[in-house]
Amino acid sequence: MQLIIEDGYQLVDGGVCAAAGFVANGCNCGLNPDKNKNDLGMVFCGQECHAAAVYTTNKVKAAPVRVTKEHLTATGGRARAIIVNSKNANAATADGMEKARRMCGLAADRLEIPPEEVLVASTGVIGQTLPIKPVEDHIGQLVSGLSAENHEEAATAIMTTDTVKKEVAVSFELDGKVCRLGGMAKGSGMIHPDMATTLNFITTDAAVSSAMLQKALDDAVKVTYNCLSVDGDTSTNDMVCILASGMAGNAEIAAEGDEYQTFYRALYLVLLNLTRMLAADGEGASKFLECSCTGAPDQETAVIVAKSVICSPLVKSAMFGRDANCGRILCAIGYAKAEFDTDSVSVTLASAAGEVEVCHDGNGIAFSEELASRILAEDDIYILVNLNQGSASAKAWGCDLTYDYVKINADYRS
């Protein structure tokens, strides 16, 4: 999958450590019985950062989500470290809050910072007690190995059913200073719009106030993570958080304006690429799907239509089967919860192999099945929906529904 970049921004290496001041590490502490797989990760900044976060909308909020929220409230949007584990979600258990606080305490002691400056996240099985001893036993090793080189160790520590680690970073200029913004993400199943999605940790050395970080994050999540669906299940543990060290030396962004826009775009690009990576690595996925809705009366309608198509199990199954079933796409457009006219809709299927219109003026049309089948044989499929009733547009991302999705989820706990 090709990464998306724009003029004025360059892709750089380093993931969550691309920005000045950030170090990271990951290790296997034993939550995962496979000693070759990291299950405990940390991100740390040498100085205090402005911070912001967006959380799951699930009413069952995992303990680490609640503790992170408490900490950001207590500090007024400041933080210096993130500790995260995989294999156990620390959600829906009687001692969850105690364990989440203990994780922050263990990190804080070693890092010699207040526990409120530590954010905590977990991912894995819901409803099982989190064993804390593995974390206690390995916190020293985790902290002593923190370095700017170890961003991959952290990125692999948050993987669950993910088949690849997800890291992206960009550089850009603010106020004549070179800034960097990068991040890592995990998430493969239990992914659905209308939330903050999965676990995502973003760092930057740009100087940005906590309030403007929060605004940028809220806006960018709406058109990236919240337009992503793998399976329609909104997790209990979702969280996106961002830390800004200010070490790039630019004048702090504390209001909207050109500098804010430049920063926002960097954040958008990193979230956009992570979102696309998450879609491509959806549980069991054999194909990456992008639905763009153009010609919409307003952006909200465009988002709703694109998401409706991306979420349809029947469209997802048809894409797996390389079946250009325009009726299913029309059906999903038709039940999208927005008001628009379906009589002017056109649908085109596209990929590296070409494109073919399968629906025009709201009706199925004759098309070359041979061309359609070549188009759908590719890994990255683009479903282009034009409502032909306005100029607003939006995109949504997902993946096909495969035997492997069912296989992975028929026995996830073991």
Place this chain on the structure above:
Amino acid sequence: MQLIIEDGYQLVDGGVCAAAGFVANGCNCGLNPDKNKNDLGMVFCGQECHAAAVYTTNKVKAAPVRVTKEHLTATGGRARAIIVNSKNANAATADGMEKARRMCGLAADRLEIPPEEVLVASTGVIGQTLPIKPVEDHIGQLVSGLSAENHEEAATAIMTTDTVKKEVAVSFELDGKVCRLGGMAKGSGMIHPDMATTLNFITTDAAVSSAMLQKALDDAVKVTYNCLSVDGDTSTNDMVCILASGMAGNAEIAAEGDEYQTFYRALYLVLLNLTRMLAADGEGASKFLECSCTGAPDQETAVIVAKSVICSPLVKSAMFGRDANCGRILCAIGYAKAEFDTDSVSVTLASAAGEVEVCHDGNGIAFSEELASRILAEDDIYILVNLNQGSASAKAWGCDLTYDYVKINADYRS
């Protein structure tokens, strides 16, 4: 699967022809290349009936749905015949309305009734032109074979990916007269709450006004078909319609009261049993799932919670894998779009093999995996959710998500 019945009602044979005055038939007209499979069906009543219907909420409404609506409006809720085909949905094509009207016209000519007294329905592939010649060529055969014995021919004519025909009928007393109410349904995929669901044809010989038929249908659909989900896709062709011949001889029910309640309960029982049959025969299903939500602050909340659990792909996959993954059930309860407290929730899994509590006071608890695994090995699984914060309750129905669902839908058109 055991049929559900109540005191004062008896299960009877005859399906859509159980009620006095109704005849039916089905045949293969060639829409289905397999000559052994019926694809054209008809229900007819010797005298004019009161009628009512509920339609899909999809904005893309198939032509037959629109024509049926037009006809019931034109007649003020009267009808005498239903013509229906499978294999082609007659949806999202340029000449759909013309073809749907032609089907009614062909039936009306042969039956010697006005075309407005014919209701029409189609099910099958969306977006492909409906060939009308097969219908023209077989309408004579279809009409000449109409009889009270041929209800099964009609019930099989509406099957698509259904593996079994669905028919239920009950008898009951109104006003000292024996009445009958029966129906047939199809539907296996593209089934999701918030609509009228699939194709369902109900007949009764009870005398009931069109207005009261509509009220009873609206109310019963809410707690039966609309609590059913196979895959989250709301079809373009869904329709439930009911015809009442009045031939039982009871005084016409034209207002609410005891007689109306007796009639409503008969309708509810037939729709309930058809709903459960549809769930059990969901595309690729290996298990029938029923989620009951009790202890809810109000019925709406109970419905939303039960549906949220039944719709979760992760819960459905876990049931297929016989995995007592309480975290996924809690997660689905947590993202249900209703306001309630998740801290008092308990969850029990039950089947013919016993029951086991897996969640208490909002948290996962220790349970016997061996017992859970025996319970989940059964075909009919009951997920019992108690919110412990009120006395309202509701049920929702669905099925597990299996390899076969993906297989069936990866290439449905061919």
